[in-house]
């Protein structure tokens with residue numbers, strides 16, 4: 280019997296498809312001074328943009344295309360400079376190629392997957408886009424992830440159970456659920472996906488599919504970061520302390536602020552000026568615009584020192600955190616880089632009182648139940664940045680890559 284077919288969005292290689300991969304391969308060459316090669320790479324990117332434009336995508340392509348043309352003009356200028364022995368191409372220039380990962384998303388039709396014995400097949404309602412989705416596409420976890428190409432990204436989903444594997448006892452056809460698919464499998468940007476039952480919970484009627492799909496990755500890492508900061512009670516009966524949450528307007532940050540307030544903490548938060556009111560409404564006691572000098576230095580307006588920092592932004596050095604920490608203050612970095620891991624290790628081996636801890640999400644169903652229950656009771660809210668159809672998945676991808684989401688970016692099927 281022929282397999283049933285579904286619509287899905289996939290990619291076939293790292294970075295911006297062929298162009299991005301070549302850009303990455305050429306990065307070293309470029310940095311060594313063979314800058315003129317970028318023109319070859321850029322032509323590939325441009326062709327891809329032309330191709331996409333040709334198939335009638337109406338999202339941000341004109342804007343992207345203009346950026347592309349401007350970049351090309353600048354790069355051509357630099358190319359000319361090179362011939363005269365001028366400046367070298369920067370890594371940032373090359374990243375603009377690689378970040379064109381959205382160019383390589385392909386709309387396709389593939390067979391509907393079959394659930395294994397302990398999995399459920401879901402007809403998906405919504406999925407949320409997380410930065411890790413396009414970071415994996417850009418090769419951040421290469422060579423481990425993705426385990427194979429073509430790859431359908433998307434980890435956090437809501438959907439209706441249409442088939443249960445033979446050993447599944449707790450879910451049946453017709454159940455509405457929230458699930459975390461796991462990074463190696465992913466598969467959320469599609470009409471159907473299989474979910475492991477050990478990371479699947481019922482979706483309460485109080486939560487829309489979009490609100491439910493926002494929760495798994497972002498709310499779980501927010502919860503686990505707060506626990507790492509020493510907060511174990513989320514009913515206001517725990518120890519009161521001062522906490523700083525950076526990028527409080529983002530997917531993770533907006534849950535972290537709400538959970539910290541449930542725990543009764545004093546929250547200082549950073550965000551852009553357009554989101555100051557939004558973050559205050561989430562419950563933050565003090566809000567800093569990160570583009571002001573006070574925001575950039577992370578100084579609490581009331582002069583408080585932070586017992587912990589849930590660091591959801593990136594690119595802030597230890598020297599900025601250090602003077603703002605209390606004697607035993609800890610920075611929890613949820614976007615670990617090689618540099619921050621080395622710094623964390625250094626703090627540990629030197630028995631530093633002020634600590635830096637890098638944190639990676641440990642998916643577990645108990646935490647899923649906790650955040651879903653909190654959301655059901657109205658104590659934790661998913662703020663939706665934008666909702667896109669599956670046919671416009673590139674727009675969701677581009678919004679996440681831009682780094683300017685307010686809350687969660689959702690794709691609805």
Ligand SMILES: NC(=O)c1ccc[n+]([C@@H]2O[C@H](COP(=O)([O-])OP(=O)(O)OC[C@H]3O[C@@H](n4cnc5c(N)ncnc54)[C@H](OP(=O)(O)O)[C@@H]3O)[C@@H](O)[C@H]2O)c1
Nearest residue numbers: 410500526528529530531551569592613614639640683684
């Ligand atoms: N360790 C893990 O397991 C794990 C799990 C989930 C997420 N993460 C990581 O956590 C990070 C945050 O994820 P996310 O989903 O929250 O990202 P996100 O939704 O894309 O964050 C976007 C928000 O961050 C704000 N922002 C950017 N730079 C800022 C800065 N320097 N100071 C203050 N606000 C800033 C932006 O404000 P403007 O628009 O005003 O610039 C925007 O509102 C990502 O690096 C992600 O990969 C890690």
